[in-house]
Amino acid sequence: MYEGVVQSLIDELGMLPGIGPKSAQRIAFHLLAADPADVKRLAHALLEVKEKVRFCRICGNVAAEDECRICRDQRRDPHVICVVEEPKDVVAIERTREFRGRYHVLGGAISPIDGVGPDDLRIRELMTRLADGQVTELILATDPNLEGEATATYLARLVKPMDLTVTRLASGLPVGGDLEYADEVTLGRAFEGRRLLDV
Amino acid sequence: MHVAQLSLTDFRSYAAVELSLTPGVTAFVGPNGHGKTNLVEALGYVATHASHRVATDAPLVRHGATRAVIRCLVTRDDRQALVELELNPGRANRARINRAPVSRARDALGLLRTVLFAPEDLALVKGDPGERRRFLDDLLVARAPRFAGVRADYERVLKQRNALLRTGAKPRRSERRRDSDAAFTAAGAGDVLGTLDVWDSHLVRHGAELLAARLELVDALRPLVAKAYANLAPASGAAALDYRSTAGELSTGPVDRPVLEERLRTALGEARQAELDRGITLVGPHRDDLVLGLGELPARGYASHGESWSFALALRLAAYDLLRADGGDPVLILDDVFAELDGQRRRRLAEIVAPAEQVLITAAVPDDVPSDLSGSWFDVVDGSVSRVR
Ligand SMILES: Nc1ncnc2c1ncn2[C@@H]1O[C@H](COP(=O)(O)OP(=O)(O)O)[C@@H](O)[C@H]1O
Ligand SMILES: [Mg+2]
Ligand SMILES: [Zn+2]
Numbered sequence: 001m002y003e004g005v006v007q008s009l010i011d012e013l014g015m016l017p018g019i020g021p022k023s024a025q026r027i028a029f030h031l032l033a034a035d036p037a038d039v040k041r042l043a044h045a046l047l048e049v050k051e052k053v054r055f056c057r058i059c060g061n062v063a064a065e066d067e068c069r070i071c072r073d074q075r076r077d078p079h080v081i082c083v084v085e086e087p088k089d090v091v092a093i094e095r096t097r098e099f100r101g102r103y104h105v106l107g108g109a110i111s112p113i114d115g116v117g118p119d120d121l122r123i124r125e126l127m128t129r130l131a132d133g134q135v136t137e138l139i140l141a142t143d144p145n146l147e148g149e150a151t152a153t154y155l156a157r158l159v160k161p162m163d164l165t166v167t168r169l170a171s172g173l174p175v176g177g178d179l180e181y182a183d184e185v186t187l188g189r190a191f192e193g194r195r196l197l198d199v
Numbered sequence: 200m201h202v203a204q205l206s207l208t209d210f211r212s213y214a215a216v217e218l219s220l221t222p223g224v225t226a227f228v229g230p231n232g233h234g235k236t237n238l239v240e241a242l243g244y245v246a247t248h249a250s251h252r253v254a255t256d257a258p259l260v261r262h263g264a265t266r267a268v269i270r271c272l273v274t275r276d277d278r279q280a281l282v283e284l285e286l287n288p289g290r291a292n293r294a295r296i297n298r299a300p301v302s303r304a305r306d307a308l309g310l311l312r313t314v315l316f317a318p319e320d321l322a323l324v325k326g327d328p329g330e331r332r333r334f335l336d337d338l339l340v341a342r343a344p345r346f347a348g349v350r351a352d353y354e355r356v357l358k359q360r361n362a363l364l365r366t367g368a369k370p371r372r373s374e375r376r377r378d379s380d381a382a383f384t385a386a387g388a389g390d391v392l393g394t395l396d397v398w399d400s401h402l403v404r405h406g407a408e409l410l411a412a413r414l415e416l417v418d419a420l421r422p423l424v425a426k427a428y429a430n431l432a433p434a435s436g437a438a439a440l441d442y443r444s445t446a447g448e449l450s451t452g453p454v455d456r457p458v459l460e461e462r463l464r465t466a467l468g469e470a471r472q473a474e475l476d477r478g479i480t481l482v483g484p485h486r487d488d489l490v491l492g493l494g495e496l497p498a499r500g501y502a503s504h505g506e507s508w509s510f511a512l513a514l515r516l517a518a519y520d521l522l523r524a525d526g527g528d529p530v531l532i533l534d535d536v537f538a539e540l541d542g543q544r545r546r547r548l549a550e551i552v553a554p555a556e557q558v559l560i561t562a563a564v565p566d567d568v569p570s571d572l573s574g575s576w577f578d579v580v581d582g583s584v585s586r587v588r
Pocket of ligand 2: 535561
């Protein structure tokens, strides 16, 4: 244990994804030794991102305003919603140019190990969007790993009573992976070949 | 197949060691605690991605080092593959095949196949069911490396499901809960255990895949184990194998996957309350056992020390037969086993293994290497390995 402020910096850094106690310690001491101006810039960037970037009221994607660019775009098909885990997945799918509908960002996947259940995801918001019957197809594009599959199964069961076509991206995506790492061609093909989900 | 070269960096007691090996018999001889098993353990690791002695990887990395590297050149027919594994305890291992990195270490499974006999094998007979499950699953992976994925998926589902069962009625992590929405609440989504059904379906799917493979494997092993046991201990009762499943009575051999899924689903339904009470998954291949029988009695708890040894050897020999029948003679590793056996078992075992393409033996004293197993010879003293012949 280090003295007060140093230890609390290490603790804070250690809460970040992918950073273990050792890395947290290394980064903390790097910052201690760094030029004060550099550290100020980092701190500023951290605060600014929290102040300026918001999440779209409708879909949960990152947005500069109340609603994101895609939700405001009248040319996007309002009958199809593609459900993804993270905003970075929206970016990956947009790159394929295969999809002209709207998105819904859950903010993660169901994972009891990490204490994440349906209530921790933007599922309630999704149900609200589906309530008026305008949406006819729901594409479940959660990650092709176990947690993503479980989340897709859960959602498919949840919306089963509604009159909706529910599809899942075609296999061919690297199993066990992250959607964002799939290359454009593969992801594009997965979109085209999406299959009906039967639960 | 055979291993032509083995080199270790920061593996166990070895900072660096490099050996050239040949087909046929090779003995590593030296006092106990000087590093013989460490050498063959490394080869076993390349074949199974686990040690036959410890459950975690940390003890495999040399004290004071942060990672270990095992390199081995495997020759099969006329082709050679250089397999390199970097062990990073607590993080994902990395692997390269012929210097090209593979995306996941488990993609490097299957290039080297070994059958390893060790004093620890006695636990196959006397130990917990987990020992025998591991025997079956390791053999599945050796025969078809894709089972490493099946096994990993199943274990992951299990971990998630157990975490969910443990959460029980504890409060949620997030405070995001807002005015309840009718559709949402009606579907039971607000319930902590509302997702259990989802995990059930995944447990059933992955569990049935593993279970089906095990049932077929046990069926294939049964005659081979009986034959090997009769050969090692002709005077004793017949060796029998039976698979005891938490999904109820099941026959071994090919079984339809949907049938198994249904059985698992039913058994899960029956265990629901008990699972909720105890906070763990009570049904599935992770709770099954391979029951070993001798004559009319179960081997565990009844078999003598000698009979237990014969049974353990018979299981390994059956695995060897099966792998050989699949094509490609696996490398046989006999770690300190001859010292454990009486004269007759020793002779029989030596006869059986002698014709294999490559046999690696460790022994504390030269007398523990049967005379009809002569070949290359290394002295292992104080962590230095030197060829004697
Ligand atoms: N991670 C490690 N770092 C350093 N030394 C180790 C490590 N693991 C085991 N050893 C040493 O290796 C020796 C045991 O080697 P082993 O191959 O099991 O001996 P044997 O020749 O009896 O088969 C012991 O002296 C032990 O201290
Ligand atoms: Mg030893
Ligand atoms: Zn939006």
